[in-house]
Amino acid sequence: MTARVKNMTSGSPGKLILFFAIPLMFGNIFQQLYTMVDTMVVGQVVGVKALAALGAVDWIVWMILGIASGMTQGFSILVSQYYGAQNWEGLKKAVARSYILTAILSAAVLAVSQAAAYPLLLFLNTPADIMGMALSYLRVALCGVPFIAAYNCLASMLRAVGNSKSPLVAMILAALINIGLDLLFVAGFGWGVAGAAAATVIGQTFSAVYCYLVVRKIQILKIKKKDFKGEPGMDKTLLGMGVPVSLQNIIIAVGGLAVQFAINGYGSLVVAGFTATNKMYGILELAGISYGYAITAYVGQNLGAKEIGRIRRGVKSGAVMAVATSLFMSVVMLIAGRFILGLFISGNPAQTEQVLDVAYRYLFILSVCLWILYLLYVFRSAIQGLGNTLLPMLSGVAELFVRVIVVLILPVFMGRDGIYFAEIGAWISAVVILIPGYKIILKKFS
DSSP, rough: TTTOOOHHHHHHHHHHHHHHHHHHHHHHHHHHHHHHHHHHHIIIOOOOHHHHHHHHHHHHHHHHHHHHHHHHHHHHHHHHHHHHTOOEEEEEEEEHHHHHHHHHEEEHHHHHHHHHHHHHHHHHHHOOOHHHHHHHHHHHHHEEEEHHHHHHHHHHHHHTOOOOHHHHHHHHHHHHHHHHIIIIIISSSOOHHHHHHHHHHHHHHHHHHHHHHHOOOOOGGGGGGGGGGTTTTTTHHHHHHHHHHHHHHHHHHHHHHHHHHHHHHOOHHHHHHHHHHHHHHHHHHHHHHHHHHHHHHHHHHHHHTTOEEEEEEEHHHHHHHHHHHHHHHHHHHHHHHHHHTTTTOSSSHHHHHHHHHHHHHHHHHHHHHHHHHHHHHHHHHHHHHHOHHHHHHHHHHHHHHHHHHHHHHHHHTTTTTTHHHHHHHHHHHHHHHHHHHHHHHHHOOO
């Protein structure tokens, strides 16, 4: 058991967070790798309009999957707190109830999202020349909701008890399967965007199976029939932590959909450029997400152990490491970003150059301000680890508000470039709320 879990309540805070985050970074790299391969294969084999079709559904898919990932991330907070307190009975019951709630949620999300897919694409003003491909990709991708929810739940439980290596192996497995199937389904069978979606779903399914096999080997996560009964109020506690994180993701996604609506109005070539950069966005933020998961687990365990001083030191170390990492990522993207973006795009030279100009302009703006996003992940995750998921949700409301305001106002003065600053404004609004909020909440435990 000790080889598969990690107690973060003793030892160097910075070292613990870094070495917990590194496997997550590699896991996110592989996750982004197969997302990028999806996009590259579709863009190169099927063409620019197919690339635009993927972009037209990006935020929709992110929102729907974000409901499940947010819920399970919230559930894992209670598990990490029980682990820090060495309350093994409570931990097992929390895990068991998390499984049940995740299953119910994923079934409901699958049904509602499939029914809403076409009306949502219409509402977003999706260009007519890519509507068919966008809907095809979306419907297939949504079939994977139960499997992706299962992976997120199992991976969250593993991270809560200090295991960040197994989710890494799961992502490597998913990436290899996805890349192989991308080439087979899209380039070999000619299934287009639907083939890319199917490859992703199958890859994620195998990652869920792998995490399940690992969880079964960890003694403190072994669930018995009695554990599913839980304790009075446990479901309410789990939902109290999970629902705000899911709502936070939904709110952020609605802001993203507002941006997508504005971009859709400029036609499929601009949508294609925006899509290429959004795929790079995943690479930009992957280390920040990893630090965030590490800090949530670290803070949750130390809160359970009542080590408040260690929380303060760990979050400070995490913030320094995150900013340093973001600056490195920014330099790499500014130097190599245009070349990498070119890998997503094919077509006649005039179209290709127009799409590439749009993509690199957006990437440049995101890269220069990336350090703000990394601070957002650090302090949002710290607050969630402290058991408060309401304030991060409110920061998501601020992100939504600012995204919409920027999209409505800046293009009047700056043209299309004004839309690109919607993300930056959203990041700033969230950080302004989260950093003071973290300090206030932490004082209550001192």
